[in-house]
Amino acid sequence: xxxxxxQFTLDWPGFTxxxxxxxxxxxxxxxxxxxxxxxxxxLRCLAGxxxxxxxxxxxxxxxxxxxDTWLPTHQRPxxxxxxxxxxxxxxxxxxxxxxxxxxxxxxxxxxxxxxxELLGIGHLLERKPDTLSGGERQRVGIARxxxxxxxxLLMDEPLAALDLKRKQEILPYLERLHDELAIPIIYxxxxxxxxxxxxxxxxxxxxxRVVAHGPLGETLARLDLPxxxxxxxxxxxxxxxxxxxxEWHLARVDFAGGGLxxxxxxxxxxxxxxxxxxxxxxxxxxxxxxxxxxxxxxxGTVESLAGDDHPGLLLVRVQxxxxxxxxxxxxxSAAQLGxxxxxxxSVQIKSVALME
Amino acid sequence: xxxxxxLQAIWLTIRLAGIATLILLVLGPPIAWLLARSRxxxxxxxGAVVALPLVLPPSVLGFYLLLAMGPNxxxxxxxxxxxxxxxxxTFWGLVVASVFYSLPFMVQPLQNAFESIGERPLEVAATxxxxxxxxxxxxxxxxxxxxxxxxxxxxxxxxxGEFGVVLMIxxxxxxxxxxxxxxxxxxxxxxxxxxxxxxxxxxxTFSFLVLLAMYTRRPKPARGD
Numbered sequence: 001x002x003x004x005x006x007q008f009t010l011d012w013p014g015f016t017x018x019x020x021x022x023x024x025x026x027x028x029x030x031x032x033x034x035x036x037x038x039x040x041x042x043l044r045c046l047a048g049x050x051x052x053x054x055x056x057x058x059x060x061x062x063x064x065x066x067x068d069t070w071l072p073t074h075q076r077p078x079x080x081x082x083x084x085x086x087x088x089x090x091x092x093x094x095x096x097x098x099x100x101x102x103x104x105x106x107x108x109x110x111x112x113x114x115x116x117e118l119l120g121i122g123h124l125l126e127r128k129p130d131t132l133s134g135g136e137r138q139r140v141g142i143a144r145x146x147x148x149x150x151x152x153l154l155m156d157e158p159l160a161a162l163d164l165k166r167k168q169e170i171l172p173y174l175e176r177l178h179d180e181l182a183i184p185i186i187y188x189x190x191x192x193x194x195x196x197x198x199x200x201x202x203x204x205x206x207x208x209r210v211v212a213h214g215p216l217g218e219t220l221a222r223l224d225l226p227x228x229x230x231x232x233x234x235x236x237x238x239x240x241x242x243x244x245x246x247e248w249h250l251a252r253v254d255f256a257g258g259g260l261x262x263x264x265x266x267x268x269x270x271x272x273x274x275x276x277x278x279x280x281x282x283x284x285x286x287x288x289x290x291x292x293x294x295x296x297x298x299x300g301t302v303e304s305l306a307g308d309d310h311p312g313l314l315l316v317r318v319q320x321x322x323x324x325x326x327x328x329x330x331x332x333s334a335a336q337l338g339x340x341x342x343x344x345x346s347v348q349i350k351s352v353a354l355m356e
Numbered sequence: 357x358x359x360x361x362x363l364q365a366i367w368l369t370i371r372l373a374g375i376a377t378l379i380l381l382v383l384g385p386p387i388a389w390l391l392a393r394s395r396x397x398x399x400x401x402x403g404a405v406v407a408l409p410l411v412l413p414p415s416v417l418g419f420y421l422l423l424a425m426g427p428n429x430x431x432x433x434x435x436x437x438x439x440x441x442x443x444x445x446t447f448w449g450l451v452v453a454s455v456f457y458s459l460p461f462m463v464q465p466l467q468n469a470f471e472s473i474g475e476r477p478l479e480v481a482a483t484x485x486x487x488x489x490x491x492x493x494x495x496x497x498x499x500x501x502x503x504x505x506x507x508x509x510x511x512x513x514x515x516x517g518e519f520g521v522v523l524m525i526x527x528x529x530x531x532x533x534x535x536x537x538x539x540x541x542x543x544x545x546x547x548x549x550x551x552x553x554x555x556x557x558x559x560x561t562f563s564f565l566v567l568l569a570m571y572t573r574r575p576k577p578a579r580g581d
Contacts, residue, residue, distance in 0.1 A: 073482035074490075080483035086476050090498040099494075100484030148484060161448055 002026075002060050002151070003349035004184070008045045010052040011210075017041050017052065017208040023201070025060060028178050028185045030199035030216075032192075039188045040206035043154050047080050048073035059152065073243075074284040077106055081158045085141030085314065087129035091139050094125040100148035107149040115146035119173055120178070135166035139173060146181075153177070154259040154276055159194065174198055174204030192232035194219075196276045197355045221324040223315050230309055234278035235326055241271045250295075253354065257321030258298045262352050276353040279315055282327035286337050296349040300325065305334070318347055325349075362555050364531055365539035372447070372535060373515035376454035380462040380511050381504075383455070388466035389492070406463050409456060418524025421453050425525070430489075445527045453525040454515045461510040469503020470496065506570060513566045516559070 002025040010017040015239060017038045018123060023029050031039040044050040046057065050063070050070060057065040064071040085097050097116070101107045116122050121186060145153065158174070159167045171194075177185065178198055189195055195202060195216070202211040202220070212219055221235045242254040242265055248277050251264040253275055260275065267273065300320035303344040307314050316327045325347060329339070339345070358366070391403050409417055424431045425443040432442045443449030443482075473496060481491040519537040526533030528542065536559060543552035 047483060049482070072487075073479070074485050074487050078483060080480075082476070082480065084476075084479045088477060088480070088495060088499075090495075090501075099481075099486070103485035103490070144484070 004060070005056070005058040006042075006046060006053075007056045008042065008052040009054040010041065010045065015041075015208060017045070019045075019208075019210055020268075021183070021203065021210055021213065023203070024185065025184050027200035027203040028187055028198050029203060030195040030204060031186060031188045031191065031203050032195050032199075033205035034190060039190075039203075039205045041208075043156055043186060043188050046152075047078055047154055048076055049080075061319060065085050067108060076101075077151040079145035079148055079153045081138075081145050081153070081155040083157045084161050084204040085129075085134075085137035087137055087144070089129055089133075091129075092125070093121065093127050093129070093132070094165055096129070096140060097125075097144050097147050100144060106150040106151070107147060109151045112143075112147040115143040117336075118146070118176055119143040133166070134162050135169045138162060138166070138170060140161065142170075142173070142177075146177075150183060152183055153181065153294055155185060155187045157188050157190070159189075159191070160224065192229055196234075196236045196353075197274065199264070219325075221317060221326055223304055223317050223326070228261060230279060231296050231330065232278070233280075233308070233315060234276060234282075235324060237275045237277065238324055239273050239275045241267050241269050241273060244269060251282070253352075255321075255323055257300075257323035257325075261295045262354055265354060267354075274355040276355060277325055277349060278353075279326040279328040281350040281352070282318075282325055283348045283350070284316065284318065284327050284329060284337065284339065285348060286343070289345055289348060292348075294348045294350055296352075298325075298347045298349070300345055300347045302343045302345055304341055306341065318345060320347055358554055358558070359551065361530060361534075362536075362539060362551070365534050365536045365555075366558065368440050368447075368531065368533075369516055369535040369537075370420040370455060372450055373436060373512045375451050376458055376515045377462075377508055377512045379451070379455050381508060384459070384462035384466055384495075384507065384511075387459075388463045388470055389496075391463065391467045392470035407460050409458070410460050414457065414518065414520025415524055418453065418459060421456065421521070422524055425449060427450065444525055445529065445533060447526075447532055450522060450526045450533055454518060455522045457518055458511045458515045461496055461514045462507045465503050465507035465510060466500065469500040469506075473499050505573075509566055513563060517563065 004023040004025060006023065007020045008017055017037070019042055031042060033039050033258055041050060045052050045055065051070070055065050057063070063069050064076055073158065088099065091099065097112060101112055117196050119142055121136065121139050122142055124132065124136060124140065132140065142158065159170055175198065187198060199216050201214070202216050204219070212222065216236055217238065237255040241251055241253040243252040245251070249264045250261050251267065252261050253273055254257045255275060277343040298320050300318040303317045303319045303324065306315050308328060312330055314329050314331050316329055316334065317337060318325050318327060327347065367507055387406065391399060391406070422444055423429050425435070426432045427436065427442050435441065435443055443452060475496050477499060478491055481495045486494060517537065519541070522533065522538055528534050528538050536555060540552050540555050540559070543555065
């Protein structure tokens with residue numbers, strides 16, 4: 001009852017969207033896929049910016065669209081962040097922030113103050129949009145959206161138009177949204193890195209259809225994921241900082257399968273983090289390996305195998321405690337080691353990426 | 357210097373152009389909006405009709421307007437029935453004719469301005485709870501401001517410069533329909549070249565200053581990002 005049910009059929013020349021989805025009413029759901037996969041179109045259908053020929057949309061028990069109902073965009077309690085900030089050029093920053101606030105019935109003054117604080121734009125209020133940097137514009141755009149007090153936040157690749165430096169500038173703010181907002185966020189992205197950092201739930205799209213969806217960890221660990229991630233194949237684990245070793249400047253993060261040592265980034269013990277382990281950084285050994293430079297070695301059991309993009313490579317899913325890791329091996333080494341489901345292995349992890 | 361009849365003609369011209377521009381500032385935006393936004397089949401025909409005065413000889417336009425507004429024309433019968441009488445050879449007849457004659461000069465700059473705003477600011481406004489009506493006034497009009505200034509100036513200047521339509525519809529009644537361009541024609545007819553020179557110089561200076569103002573003004577492109 002508190003989720004989102006969406007069914008859309010949309011026929012354009014050369015493109016068809018055909019989607020039937022139940023999305024969770026909380027957390028960040030990433031709509032993930034290559035360009036042309038229909039993820040932005042799906043988001044626009046949710047916002048009412050596209051009107052699909054057949055569709056039914058139910059948000060937390062309320063019908064926004066069905067055979068007899070069509071709630072126009074301006075009456076939907078949404079917030080929408082476009083790829084480019086699209087600020088109104090004739091208004092200054094404060095005017096932009098107030099635009100939706102004045103018209104919204106759900107907005108509260110305190111929401112605006114929170115949004116200004118959350119996005120760190122208090123010093124920009126009197127400025128005109130054309131005097132702002134790309135990153136500042138996008139932060140104002142996001143704050144403007146939050147200020148209307150939306151019940152759901154729809155974000156269309158809010159970082160795609162920015163260079164790497166600006167992305168790094170905005171990502172922490174997005175992570176704060178994830179942590180501090182109680183409303184669901186639907187986040188369109190084609191960047192596996194953004195998805196790994198922000199999403200709780202993933203909807204993978206291809207050719208206008210949903211090809212996989214589910215909680216992030218499980219879904220990424222699926223070897224039959226029909227979208228090819230290539231070098232980005234890997235898993236994301238929820239973990240906690242368990243121990244900080246000041247002598248060697250290392251920190252141990254514990255997940256439901258063991259602990260991993262990584263560089264100490266000054267995070268306090270007990271801090272919840274996400275750990276991304278790419279398949280290319282994981283190797284397997286059948287006997288306990290000789291001491292080597294690799295710090296992280298865990299015991300696991302081979303669960304399943306699948307082909308990878310290249311005919312010489314395999315992806316292997318390994319159960320480690322209650323978690324799953326994915327390793328990329330050559331077919332030859334898999335054959336020589338006799339890798340098969342049920343085989344106990346030592347899992348060596350070369351490096352992990354820590355995300356707060 | 358300028359004679360009283362010259363000044364009377366100039367004042368009449370300014371009044372005519374001013375009123376026609378004000379009327380077109382009300383009629384023009386909806387037509388320009390339809391032309392800019394519609395994807396319907398009638399967009400082409402409507403655009404062509406609006407542009408007709410650009411290519412038609414003013415006498416042709418004036419001829420048809422004369423027929424329509426005359427005692428046997430549909431407009432003439434309507435105005436007679438309403439007790440206004442017929443419009444030809446009156447000031448308001450000239451106003452009606454000027455509105456048709458200058459329509460493209462109002463509509464086309466506005467259409468360009470609306471088209472250059474694009475879809476995005478309208479979508480943004482909708483996601484910020486603004487109804488389409490609200491969006492037109494709070495987003496489209498402010499963003500199209502440079503277009504409105506251009507359209508207003510062009511319409512005014514073009515109405516000041518009309519001659520053929522005035523002769524067809526208005527004739528040459530001092531203080532009623534004798535505008536500056538007709539007055540110059542009269543001066544030349546009477547071989548009063550010195551008088552024609554003075555008034556022509558006023559018109560030339562006015563037109564040049566208007567165009568100078570338009571071509572030196574460099575408005576920043578008003579776009580939604």
